[in-house]
Amino acid sequence: xxxxxxxxxxxxxxxxxxxxxxxxxxxxxxxxxxxxxxxxxxxxxxxxxxxxxxxxxxxxxxxxxxxxxxxxxxxxxxxxxxxxxxxxxxxxxxxxxxxxxxxxxxxxxxxxxxxxxxxxxxxxxxxxxxxxxxxxxxxxxxxxxxxxxxxxxxxxxxxxxxxxxxxxxxxxxxxxxxxxxxxxxxxxxxxxxxxxxxxxxxxxxxxxxxxxxxxxxxxxxxxxxxxxxxxxxxxxxxxxxxxxxxxxxxxxxxxxxxxxxxxxxxxxxxxxxxxxxxxxxxxxxxxxxxxxxxxxxxxxxxxxxxxxxxxxxxxxxxxxxx
Amino acid sequence: xxxxxxxxxxxxxxxxxxxxxxxxxxxxxxxxxxxxxxxxxxxxxxxxxxxxxxxxxxxxxxxxxxxxxxxxxxxxxxxxxxxxxxxxxxxxxxxxxxxxxxxxxxxxxxxxxxxxxxxxxx
Numbered sequence: 001x002x003x004x005x006x007x008x009x010x011x012x013x014x015x016x017x018x019x020x021x022x023x024x025x026x027x028x029x030x031x032x033x034x035x036x037x038x039x040x041x042x043x044x045x046x047x048x049x050x051x052x053x054x055x056x057x058x059x060x061x062x063x064x065x066x067x068x069x070x071x072x073x074x075x076x077x078x079x080x081x082x083x084x085x086x087x088x089x090x091x092x093x094x095x096x097x098x099x100x101x102x103x104x105x106x107x108x109x110x111x112x113x114x115x116x117x118x119x120x121x122x123x124x125x126x127x128x129x130x131x132x133x134x135x136x137x138x139x140x141x142x143x144x145x146x147x148x149x150x151x152x153x154x155x156x157x158x159x160x161x162x163x164x165x166x167x168x169x170x171x172x173x174x175x176x177x178x179x180x181x182x183x184x185x186x187x188x189x190x191x192x193x194x195x196x197x198x199x200x201x202x203x204x205x206x207x208x209x210x211x212x213x214x215x216x217x218x219x220x221x222x223x224x225x226x227x228x229x230x231x232x233x234x235x236x237x238x239x240x241x242x243x244x245x246x247x248x249x250x251x252x253x254x255x256x257x258x259x260x261x262x263x264x265x266x267x268x269x270x271x272x273x274x275x276x277x278x279x280x281x282x283x284x285x286x287x288x289x290x291x292x293x294x295x296x297x298x299x300x301x302x303x304x305x306x307x308x309x310x311x312x313x314x315x316x317x318x319x320x321x322x
Numbered sequence: 323x324x325x326x327x328x329x330x331x332x333x334x335x336x337x338x339x340x341x342x343x344x345x346x347x348x349x350x351x352x353x354x355x356x357x358x359x360x361x362x363x364x365x366x367x368x369x370x371x372x373x374x375x376x377x378x379x380x381x382x383x384x385x386x387x388x389x390x391x392x393x394x395x396x397x398x399x400x401x402x403x404x405x406x407x408x409x410x411x412x413x414x415x416x417x418x419x420x421x422x423x424x425x426x427x428x429x430x431x432x433x434x435x436x437x438x439x440x441x442x443x444x
Contacts, residue, residue, distance in 0.1 A: 185430035
């Protein structure tokens with residue numbers, strides 16, 4: 001929607017950046033999940049509603065996992081007064097999948113204010129998910145006040161620096177990056193030299209045919225730098241991944257689904273389980289988007305990813321909570 | 323005899339005008355709507371739509387500045403030189419700091435670092 005948003009939202013009568021027609025189009029866009037199939041480094045997307053109609057059908061994979069993001073536990077403003085209920089709806093969706101996913105990825109902003117009880121609530125709720133293992137990377141809200149000390153105490157076991165880590169699952173190399181620590185005035189998300197050096201070393205031993213999945217909170221591509229939606233040194237990180245045939249980058253932070261293909265790399269941002277945010281530049285600020293209660297769940301979601309060994313590297317399916 | 327009341331009237335109006343101008347000048351300099359000189363050393367910065375308002379504020383030494391977050395998202399008020407740092411301000415939370423030394427204080431939100439502003443203390 002990024003490049004089209006300016007054309008869609010062309011009349012602004014409420015001084016909120018979104019006119020009614022544009023808003024309805026955004027709703028339709030955000031509420032319709034998409035299946036993405038990466039083939040030879042190119043991501044193809046299929047509408048979930050088309051899958052529901054039987055027009056297309058995702059292949060069963062040998063490895064599947066689910067990405068959830070931006071639970072913002074503790075948020076209770078107009079955009080969603082019950083973020084626990086919508087997280088629970090996401091967990092219910094996970095548990096209803098025909099094949100239990102191997103694990104979960106949470107791409108940050110687990111909590112709204114990094115309070116211990118907010119972390120506790122999410123942990124307790126996710127323990128009821130069919131996938132028992134959860135891998136986390138922090139969002140900027142998870143490191144408020146202590147620059148990530150508590151996050152590391154909870155989830156930092158076996159990680160380096162501010163919580164970056166990698167692991168192998170089903171022949172896929174997963175890399176969790178942290179781009180929310182020590183942010184500088186006026187800047188974007190940042191990885192820092194120490195993490196970049198670690199990344200370069202981490203992938204050095206891998207064969208170029210190893211599928212790579214990178215997950216981090218703030219997008220690793222310039223979605224909308226004016227709102228801080230990008231990572232200043234992501235190009236350096238991605239340069240280490242250029243030789244690989246299949247690289248998928250999963251991010252959160254912007255509370256809406258976006259996809260982009262750049263050479264061998266497909267970028268994917270996930271919906272929030274808590275509240276939607278406006279399309280880039282469509283509002284005066286990236287603050288929470290207040291939508292009618294009955295439409296909220298169609299704008300929140302989770303991402304299920306299936307890895308198929310062979311010629312079909314990754315299929316990413318976005319599902320909404322409605 | 324008839325001119326005298328008129329003279330008083332004129333000077334009276336002039337005095338009021340001068341006083342009003344002086345007060346407006348002071349009020350503008352201190353960026354406050356408070357008409358009382360005693361309150362002019364207390365100044366407010368509002369956080370709205372991921373923006374500090376005003377983005378640049380000049381105050382005399384000794385001024386106490388109060389920041390209030392009007393957004394639905396938390397923000398911080400953190401000086402680049404670490405001379406002051408708020409905790410995360412949730413909706414309607416405030417942070418105050420009294421500037422006792424002259425200088426330019428650049429500050430930002432550590433959660434949303436695109437948010438930057440400055441206080442100039444003279």
